[in-house]
Amino acid sequence: MGADPDEELVRRIGAGDPAAVQAMVARKLPRILALAARMLGDPAEAEDVAQETFVRIWRHASGWRRGHARFDTWIHRVALNLCYDRLRRRREWTTDELPEVADETPLPDALPGDDERRVNQALQRIAPRQREAIVLVYYQELSNIEAAGAMQVSVDALESLLARGRRALQAMLVGDDGDD
């Protein structure tokens, strides 16, 4: 594992450096907001998650020590946990288990300019763990090792979640199995 590009910034935040705070928000807020928006499908809730994630960053900065994960992976894990809290609350789950089965019914054909809404709907209809895998690897561009670490699964399990998620999205958005 190479050097953590965020480590020095975190140390400066812990020491109370206001410039480091500004730099950290500029560097990480777009990523955290995008992660939460795609996980939750709701911009307002995504902003709440981003704010809560940063509160945890501020609280842990002075005591943060690099363990097995890079700082970026750690904040992804924090933000994902906050997203899952909201998904559970929103859907009033009676158990802690979120469903693993996706609703793969094809979505209606897109009207002009409607693609973004269709993709958002499709992302919200796949199983949360599959969505999480796709958001981390495809949109956030974490490496497979980092994404598996953030999800606390093996690389093989991550690849299985990715493949199942993409198949479900393919069925909804492309409308066939993708074969020529």
Place this chain on the structure above:
Amino acid sequence: MAERTADGPMDAGRFAALADAYGSALHRWPPGEQAAAILFADTKEGRAILARAGRLDAILDRHRVEIPSPALHRMIVARAATEIRQERRRRFWWLGFGLAGAGLAGAVAGLALVTVVSPDIQPDHYVMDANATSFGDAGPDADQTEEDL
């Protein structure tokens, strides 16, 4: 977390599995398998697999999220000063409590150690009384004991 590495040329099955999982952009694929994948991507079969995965990628790429508003940025920064100050104060107090606790625990442990380990206070020398001899106590009780034996 183990990283898989391609030992030789990649076969179509593995290439298709990686495209199913990671999509058509090879930079998202596992680093250890990218070199072998790049070679296979140049085959007819490889191109077909990537084209199929690319159709979904093209749709996924249309999903954009809003950039953070300046207001959100300001709110997050404004909260930082308070949270960092409170956390440092909390850590300072916990450190103080920790040191005081460690000191107290050390004092208690030291006292306990002294109590347990130190032998009873013995006189510097044994004062022989009138009934004692160098072979033992020769007093009346000693006689009785010998008779009992």
